Amino acid sequence: DSSVHISQLPTEILLRLFSFLGPMDLCRCSQVCSSWTELAKTGSLWKHLYPVRWARGDFYKGPPGNLDQEPDEDWVKSRVNEGRAFQEWDEDADVDESDVSVCTEGSLAISTAQREKRLLNGIIQNLLPAVGSSVKSIVLAYSSTVSSKMVRQMLSLCRNITHLDLTQTDVTDLAFDSWSHLGACRSLEHLDLSGCEKINDHTLKKLSVGLGDLTSSTSSDKRSERRAKLLESSPVPIPLMDERNLHAVGRKQQAIIFKHGTTRWGTACIPTHIWVLNTSDLADIEDAADWSHRGGLSFTDSFAETQLLGDSCCCRRSGRLRTGSDSSYLHQQFAVSGDMFCGHSTCCSSDKAFRTLTDPHSESGVTRNITAEFRAKCSSVGPQCLEPENRTDCSKAKRSLTFLSLSGCYQITDLGLRALSQRGGLPVLEHLNLSGCLFITEVGLQELVSTCPSLNDEHFYYCDNINGPHADTASGCQNLQCGFRACCRSGE
Numbered sequence: 001d002s003s004v005h006i007s008q009l010p011t012e013i014l015l016r017l018f019s020f021l022g023p024m025d026l027c028r029c030s031q032v033c034s035s036w037t038e039l040a041k042t043g044s045l046w047k048h049l050y051p052v053r054w055a056r057g058d059f060y061k062g063p064p065g066n067l068d069q070e071p072d073e074d075w076v077k078s079r080v081n082e083g084r085a086f087q088e089w090d091e092d093a094d095v096d097e098s099d100v101s102v103c104t105e106g107s108l109a110i111s112t113a114q115r116e117k118r119l120l121n122g123i124i125q126n127l128l129p130a131v132g133s134s135v136k137s138i139v140l141a142y143s144s145t146v147s148s149k150m151v152r153q154m155l156s157l158c159r160n161i162t163h164l165d166l167t168q169t170d171v172t173d174l175a176f177d178s179w180s181h182l183g184a185c186r187s188l189e190h191l192d193l194s195g196c197e198k199i200n201d202h203t204l205k206k207l208s209v210g211l212g213d214l215t216s217s218t219s220s221d222k223r224s225e226r227r228a229k230l231l232e233s234s235p236v237p238i239p240l241m242d243e244r245n246l247h248a249v250g251r252k253q254q255a256i257i258f259k260h261g262t263t264r265w266g267t268a269c270i271p272t273h274i275w276v277l278n279t280s281d282l283a284d285i286e287d288a289a290d291w292s293h294r295g296g297l298s299f300t301d302s303f304a305e306t307q308l309l310g311d312s313c314c315c316r317r318s319g320r321l322r323t324g325s326d327s328s329y330l331h332q333q334f335a336v337s338g339d340m341f342c343g344h345s346t347c348c349s350s351d352k353a354f355r356t357l358t359d360p361h362s363e364s365g366v367t368r369n370i371t372a373e374f375r376a377k378c379s380s381v382g383p384q385c386l387e388p389e390n391r392t393d394c395s396k397a398k399r400s401l402t403f404l405s406l407s408g409c410y411q412i413t414d415l416g417l418r419a420l421s422q423r424g425g426l427p428v429l430e431h432l433n434l435s436g437c438l439f440i441t442e443v444g445l446q447e448l449v450s451t452c453p454s455l456n457d458e459h460f461y462y463c464d465n466i467n468g469p470h471a472d473t474a475s476g477c478q479n480l481q482c483g484f485r486a487c488c489r490s491g492e
């Protein structure tokens with residue numbers, strides 16, 4: 001009998017099958033059994049989120065490239081009416097939220113908005129804690145129920161997001177609190193805040209900080225160059241900083257342990273020696289230190305590994321935490337600041353780079369072999385923090401924003417534009433829409449544009465009444481014909 005039950009299929013095959021399913025079918029599959037529940041929470045299945053569309057029966061889940069066209073005015077008005085009906089209904093404290101049948105007028109709009117709100121809450125509470133680090137796109141355009149708190153929760157769970165669309169939503173500056181930290185939205189490439197009238201300069205300041213600082217990375221880059229030169233001259237013919245080379249030398253099931261040495265730069269983490277260990281002896285670099293001790297090194301030498309962590313490392317303060325000697329995963333963690341290297345997987349946090357020497361399971365994002373301790377520590381980013389594409393080298397600022405629309409954000413002023421122009425500006429910004437920003441001036445525009453060398457005039461929009469930069473070639477205000485976004489000529 002050559003038949004195979006579906007439960008006997010390898011994880012990789014099941015995951016491949018799941019990749020063809022839409023969000024609703026994935027949710028159904030997750031209710032089959034515990035192993036399918038875990039598999040359905042694989043990060044690669046949830047890269048692009050469209051809760052507003054999903055709540056309305058459109059289960060598209062591809063990348064957002066083809067969704068840039070503006071909807072027609074009637075569609076926008078129907079969304080606005082839907083939101084208004086829901087808010088009025090929601091404010092009626094005497095109505096049971098689960099029973100929309102009591103509402104006669106606009107009950108369809110209310111039930112749709114209710115579904116959207118439930119979906120958003122479900123995503124935040126049940127999905128993003130597991131897959132947040134894998135999410136690349138969140139499109140919440142024209143949502144009638146999303147709140148600043150919801151967006152804040154989403155962004156704090158999705159640190160690797162590249163595409164965020166909040167067009168025509170009711171969010172305020174509070175939504176972006178998590179971006180107040182350096183590098184918090186380092187991967188962001190596309191930000192659409194069109195029609196978010198409550199946004200002001202505070203959001204742009206948080207955005208500028210969150211994108212990172214190119215001006216302070218110069219010294220860091222020099223340190224990296226010095227380190228690369230040192231590695232080239234190392235007697236060990238393995239470029240330690242690139243795990244792909246570890247595979248190339250056939251050490252797939254083994255790990256390399258750094259031992260620091262004293263150099264002319266002091267006691268920085270310079271890999272002057274390496275050991276190659278079996279995975280059975282190593283689950284974590286802390287285990288490696290232990291292995292070194294058992295293997296004949298003096299305690300001083302084995303303790304040297306932990307010295308790599310520096311004074312600020314949590315490992316120096318916390319007790320020992322092992323991931324289990326039978327773990328099939330090998331973890332190394334790059335330090336996120338300065339030249340420190342922290343090898344402790346248990347130090348992993350959502351905004352730290354996390355390097356893994358992969359085995360076949362980790363490619364699928366399934367982490368069943370990881371012990372409970374490790375899961376607990378990584379719970380904020382989910383098991384998919386191990387996936388190679390989800391690792392963020394936080395030591396390098398990119399300021400990779402290519403699209404920014406603040407159309408209709410009429411409270412924006414030159415101060416907000418100045419914040420964006422600081423820390424290295426926006427070197428790869430191509431699309432900038434400042435239509436309807438009534439309080440900006442040519443001075444603020446000039447300051448920002450001077451730091452945006454990639455700006456495409458065809459995609460550069462601002463008020464026609466401002467004699468600003470690229471006045472002859474820029475595209476002017478986009479809101480002249482728009483009935484639902486701010487424009488100084490809207491009454492004409």
Ligand code: FES
Nearest residue numbers: 436463477487488
């Ligand atoms: Fe001035 Fe639209 S904002 S023309």
